Amino acid sequence: MTHPSFPGAVRTGIGTDVHRLVPRSDDDPPMQLAGLSWPEEQQRLEGHSDADVAAHAACDALLAAAGLGDLGSNFGTADPAWAGAAGVALLGETVRRVRAAGFAVGNVSVQVVGNRPRLGARRTDAEAALSAAVGAPVSVSATTTDGLGLTGRGEGVAAIATALVVRQEPEEAP
Incomplete structure (x- = not known):
């Protein structure tokens, strides 16, 4: 149901993702986060895909905004x-x-x-990588939990995202 003064042309979505940090062996690819590779990190994020929590949270936010479900229903772990x-x-x-x-x-x-990796020095690169994938502006920020919870203990990394989508009118045939 839409409000008469707001017909639903603009929609927002929220997405979250969390992945566990695990030790990285010499055979493992480097950590991937916010569209960037972090070869200096001694740990990596564990998941079915590359476990890039920033990209995954962005996916969830976009899918939610468009009413298309979530990451798991679109790209589930059962799909090789x-x-x-x-x-x-x-x-x-x-x-x-x-x-x-x-x-x-x-x-x-x-x-x-x-806690890691420290995004500050590469934030502009992360924004560029994610913006290129989306084809629209993506802003990236980072925070810690001051030692609290799974992220504070260094057990994992989380990301939260919001997205704005706008309904497009179908193009008329010539």
């Missing part, structure tokens, strides 16, 4: 096609699905919650 997939690849496919549902992406904002 997405095993090891890059977060930016999931993000690109999510945007394709959002557009196919009749929405344009206005923007996405992602906040990473964790």
Whole structure:
């Protein structure tokens, strides 16, 4: 149901994602976070795909805003096609699905919650990588929990995202 003065042309969504940190062996790929590789990190995020919590939270927010479910219902662990997939690849496919549902992406904002890696020096690179995947502005911020909870104890990294999508009018045939 829509309010008469607000017909639902603009919609927002919220997404979250959390992945466990595990030791990285020499055979493991480097940690992936916010569309970037972090080869200097001695740990990696564990998951079915590359476990990029920032990209995954952005996917969830976009899917929610467009009414398309969530990451698990679109790219579940039962689907081997997405095993090891890059977060930016999931993000690109999510945007394709959002557009196919009749929405344009206005923007996405992602906040990473964790002790490591330290995003500050690479924040601009992260925004560029995620914005390129989305085709719209993506802002990235980071925080810690001052030693509290799973992120504070260094057991994992979390991300929270919001997204704005706008209903697009179908193009008329010439």
